[in-house]
Amino acid sequence: MVFRKFPGVSASGMGLRLSQKFVFLLFLSGLVTLCLGALFFLPDSARLKRIFLSKTEAQPVTVGSENDAREQARKADAAAARVRALSRKPSVTHEARAVDRPPQGIKAQDERSSGRTRTETTAAQNDARQPRDTFEYDRFKKCLLGSPLGSDRGKPGDPQTLQRRDKVKEMMKFAWDNYKHYAWGKNELRPLTRNGHIGTMFGGLRGASIIDSLDTLYIMDLLEEYEEAKDWVENNLDLNSNGESSLFEVNIRYVGGLLSAYYLTGNEVFKKKVLELGEKLLPAFNTPTGIPRGVINLGSGTSWSWGWASAGSSILAEFGTLHLEFVHLSELSNNPVFREKVMNIRKLLNKIEKPHGLYPNFLSPVTGNWVQHHVSLGGLGDSFYEYLIKSYLMSDKTDEEAKKMYYSALEAIEANLVQQSPGGLTYLAEWRGGILDHKMGHLACFAGGMLGIGAEDGAPEKKQRYLDLAGEITHTCHESYTRSATKLGPEAFRFDAGAEATATRLSERYYILRPEVIESYMYMWRLTHDPKYREWGWEAVEALEKHCRVEGGYSGIRDVYASAVSHDNMQQSFFLSETLKYLYLLFSDDDLLPLQDWVFNTEAHPLPIIHRNCLQRQNSLQKPDKTPAD
Numbered sequence: 308m309v310f311r312k313f314p315g316v317s318a319s320g321m322g323l324r325l326s327q328k329f330v331f332l333l334f335l336s337g338l339v340t341l342c343l344g345a346l347f348f349l350p351d352s353a354r355l356k357r358i359f360l361s362k363t364e365a366q367p368v369t370v371g372s373e374n375d376a377r378e379q380a381r382k383a384d385a386a387a388a389r390v391r392a393l394s395r396k397p398s399v400t401h402e403a404r405a406v407d408r409p410p411q412g413i414k415a416q417d418e419r420s421s422g423r424t425r426t427e428t429t430a431a432q433n434d435a436r437q438p439r440d441t442f443e444y445d446r447f448k449k450c451l452l453g454s455p456l457g458s459d460r461g462k463p464g465d466p467q468t469l470q471r472r473d474k475v476k477e478m479m480k481f482a483w484d485n486y487k488h489y490a491w492g493k494n495e496l497r498p499l500t501r502n503g504h505i506g507t508m509f510g511g512l513r514g515a516s517i518i519d520s521l522d523t524l525y526i527m528d529l530l531e532e533y534e535e536a537k538d539w540v541e542n543n544l545d546l547n548s549n550g551e552s553s554l555f556e557v558n559i560r561y562v563g564g565l566l567s568a569y570y571l572t573g574n575e576v577f578k579k580k581v582l583e584l585g586e587k588l589l590p591a592f593n594t595p596t597g598i599p600r601g602v603i604n605l606g607s608g609t610s611w612s613w614g615w616a617s618a619g620s621s622i623l624a625e626f627g628t629l630h631l632e633f634v635h636l637s638e639l640s641n642n643p644v645f646r647e648k649v650m651n652i653r654k655l656l657n658k659i660e661k662p663h664g665l666y667p668n669f670l671s672p673v674t675g676n677w678v679q680h681h682v683s684l685g686g687l688g689d690s691f692y693e694y695l696i697k698s699y700l701m702s703d704k705t706d707e708e709a710k711k712m713y714y715s716a717l718e719a720i721e722a723n724l725v726q727q728s729p730g731g732l733t734y735l736a737e738w739r740g741g742i743l744d745h746k747m748g749h750l751a752c753f754a755g756g757m758l759g760i761g762a763e764d765g766a767p768e769k770k771q772r773y774l775d776l777a778g779e780i781t782h783t784c785h786e787s788y789t790r791s792a793t794k795l796g797p798e799a800f801r802f803d804a805g806a807e808a809t810a811t812r813l814s815e816r817y818y819i820l821r822p823e824v825i826e827s828y829m830y831m832w833r834l835t836h837d838p839k840y841r842e843w844g845w846e847a848v849e850a851l852e853k854h855c856r857v858e859g860g861y862s863g864i865r866d867v868y869a870s871a872v873s874h875d876n877m878q879q880s881f882f883l884s885e886t887l888k889y890l891y892l893l894f895s896d897d898d899l900l901p902l903q904d905w906v907f908n909t910e911a912h913p914l915p916i917i918h919r920n921c922l923q924r925q926n927s928l929q930k931p932d933k934t935p936a937d
């Protein structure tokens with residue numbers, strides 16, 4: 308090899324300089340190695356480890372004692388929170404985001420939650436997978452106070468009631484058979500055109516009517532149909548969907564439906580699916596406050612606020628209607644992460660200042676402040692209040708915080724929203740920054756039942772008042788039905804300009820097979836056994852048969868005041884899950900899904916009350932038999 312001489316540098320001089328450089332470079336590389344090594348051993352080195360190591364190296368999965376597992380899960384969550392803090396600015400080049408556009412009507416907000424970055428996915432997955440699954444179905448069953456299906460599946464002794472109940476069962480079979488025939492695997496049935504509907508609410512998820520029907524079919528003893536539904540879940544329910552779905556709707560219908568199917572039947576397939584789905588919902592909580600956004604892509608984990616919600620806000624009735632299901636996800640998985648997510652929402656809502664003690668419907672997931680002062684027990688607010696009292700009941704009356712929040716909210720509702728019409732009807736008005744809108748939505752009619760089940764645990768001097776109020780609201784909602792030509796109620800009814808529980812706007816005259824009025828009849832029947840509630844329920848059955856039943860299933864109607872009805876061509880999945888279930892329970896004995904053991908989620912899926920003391924006793928009784936591997 309020929310070295311070309313550099314001008315003015317001798318060969319020996321060049322050799323000397325090269326060896327000096329070599330020593331210097333050696334020193335430098337030693338220094339860098341030392342620094343990196345030191346960084347790895349610093350206390351907060353998890354971030355660096357995640358950057359340089361693969362996910363299994365960064366988050367070892369421990370199979371230790373129950374406490375170890377919980378501790379690991381807590382650490383994983385804390386680590387995830389640190390990562391989130393670092394990655395709050397969403398990545399605009401996120402793969403799935405480039406592929407998936409928000410559906411029409413859902414406008415992407417500036418403040419989006421990024422989906423699962425690789426580190427978040429790792430943390431979320433570890434959150435949900437680390438703890439050992441220690442749930443034992445037999446132990447759970449032993450702690451129920453009664454059999455879920457009663458002594459004889461709730462069969463009523465009185466022949467007329469039995470006949471009515473059989474009619475409701477026939478309605479369920481008719482609705483199911485038509486769905487199966489024309490829309491199997493789709494989300495809902497279009498009974499006039501006899502085809503399936505998919506819609507945009509559930510992203511890529513399918514079979515909403517199947518999931519919503521599982522428990523109804525089971526309690527009605529439609530066991531062949533239940534088996535078909537179960538087989539579909541086992542073989543066809545694909546949770547790896549990639550589309551924007553409503554966190555609220557997926558939670559109340561899919562999570563709620565699968566949970567109750569598991570608790571009623573003990574079939575492990577439901578548990579497996581529901582835990583998988585629950586995990587996919589976790590990234591929706593990756594916001595600065597932990598208040599989830601309304602829309603989530605289950606594939607990428609990216610979440611949005613609804614385009615119609617003011618200033619990128621989240622909706623009270625949506626983020627406030629997760630508690631029951633998420634607590635049960637933690638119960639089943641033995642992973643606290645689900646409970647922690649909803650307890651965080653609870654904490655924020657408890658702390659924040661409330662105008663006149665009321666909870667407005669819109670809250671910013673970024674600042675944690677109210678965005679508008681619109682308060683309602685109808686749409687946008689409704690099931691938040693329902694979940695406060697039901698959280699208390701589901702905790703076997705140990706969740707004192709939920710109890711306190713519910714009864715304080717109720718005081719504010721009584722003081723600000725409860726009104727009397729000139730005709731003597733009690734109703735729940737809406738509140739807009741101090742100004743009352745004398746309107747009540749069909750959705751708000753659930754409040755009869757809610758007030759009823761909460762009456763017993765109110766302050767002693769209030770119990771009777773709450774039960775009376777429950778009866779008065781249920782009566783008003785019944786009136787809204789009796790004042791129409793079809794004997795079905797409108798979407799909203801008013802108490803102004805001479806109106807008394809009637810719709811005054813064309814756009815509010817429709818009925819889409821909603822359950823809330825019948826739901827209140829069912830609770831009021833259980834609480835008072837006043838026969839009028841069964842009579843009112845039967846009136847509804849006759850009206851449904853006359854106006855909503857068509858050859859291909861059941862359909863909503865466009866105007867309850869028109870005797871020549873026009874159908875909307877949609878058999879909503881909640882008709883099978885709620886409306887028909889509540890009717891069936893109304894005509895059954897009280898020992899079918901007894902209220903000492905079950906609370907119904909807002910989609911009427913029964914979830915068991917957690918009899919913690921008994922479960923702990925069962926656990927300690929079982930322990931000596933356990934092998935070390937357990």
Ligand code: DMJ
Binds near residue numbers: 750821822823885910
């Ligand atoms: C159902 O999906 C639930 O009851 C929800 O809480 C409100 N809307 C429908 C039924 O009307």
